Amino acid sequence: MRRALCCSCPDKLGHRKYRSRQTRCARAIGSANAASPVAALIQTRTRSGRPTDLASPRLRSPTLIGSPERIIKPLEFRPDTPAFLADPFPIYRRLQDEDPVHWSPRLKSWVLTRYDDVKRVCLDRDMSSNRLEPFFATLPGPEAARIGEIIRFLSIWMVFRDPPDHTRLRRLTSKVFHVKSMHAMRPAIEQILALLLDRIGARTDVDFIQDFAGPLPALVIMEMLGVPHSELDRVKRMSDEMALFIGSSRTSQEKYDVAQAATKEMADFFRQFLNARRAEPQHDLMSELVHLRDGEDRLSEDELIATCILLLFAGHETTTNHIANGLLSLVRFPAELRALREDPSLAAKAVEELLRYDGPSSAQVRVVKVRHAMHDKTLQPGDRVFMMLNAANRDPRAYDDADQLQLRRDGVPHLTFGFGLHICLGFPLARLEGQVALPAIARHWRRIELAAPETAPEWINSMVFRGMQSMPLKVER
Known part of the structure; x- marks a missing residue:
């Protein structure tokens, strides 16, 4: 099914330099005061009688975790501040201890931080994933028209659908995008990895995201779909611009306009490929999707385009963060980095622990369908619920020494890919890419250090994704 890759051909990576996150359109446009659409996803009416934040008089005066003698101010949950983005885990711990719901x-939303609560909501069919349509329905006609392509295609994404729509879309897509087809990508992953390391060569100054963690998963999913590698720069630009709607924590009409144009461009991009595959099928995922049948059922034209956009976008954005966050964690725990370098058989366990310790997805969002009681709170129909995945993965109620990286850890599975009905369809591919890439990186460079260890990395300002804008390293073979 897969096309061969030529390890000796640098042009497989495209002629233009991979686009750094430092030059993303989000940075050029800047942020506004309006809340975003994962903002979009969360804007609901304020309800009377709820605690406004942890300053509620019903709560005890908190102390800083780890420093019981130091009294600090009551917590205000502000997920877009530089301090929170750099290290959200102290805030998560206080929420877990003092106000888990x-x-x-x-955010005009509930925020869940404990492992059992997040898992419960993941499994609850009375918590809806259909959170875009209610937002779109609130838009005045002219505003809805300005993001017509976004509404048209993102509304079809299975991640934003409930059964029976979700069941049907996932059943059809899983017939061709499945564990066996993903595992068959290992040789391609290894070859792309070798090409990227060859391009880095003997350089000792590396931006790990620009030079490696960004291009690797993008090229892997492009290879799987059948998109030429020469389109890498364009694919990344379109994806970054779509992320202004999907993942930005602050937004503006300008950002919506950019995301709308990118969605239309990506739809036209895939429409051309799909038409070509109808006329002349190839050995790639797009051809299989076009010719997919399940009895009388098949994907419509818009469903095909939306599915390709989803696979391309989701297939590399979170995996970039997974690989980069994973290496950052290893650099900060040198003994664990040495252990992985010396024992590649640790790869599978190491990847699971790295996904738990500082995963690539900050949150998933649900909408309450029926009245729920959680702890001492009541969640009403229409309420938004943020399930903080990375908080759940560091819950000391679920994990011993939760804030320590332990590559040989056994026990409770992490929730990074979600759980239950909406568990990430492509998680076997993301796992595989981490299992191939991270041990190879550990062996390739005997010295891996942050270029400016005294300066915290600049993190993407997102309520959904957890990743860095860039990751400058000093490396030596």
């Missing part, structure tokens, strides 16, 4: 006035 927290009403955030800023």
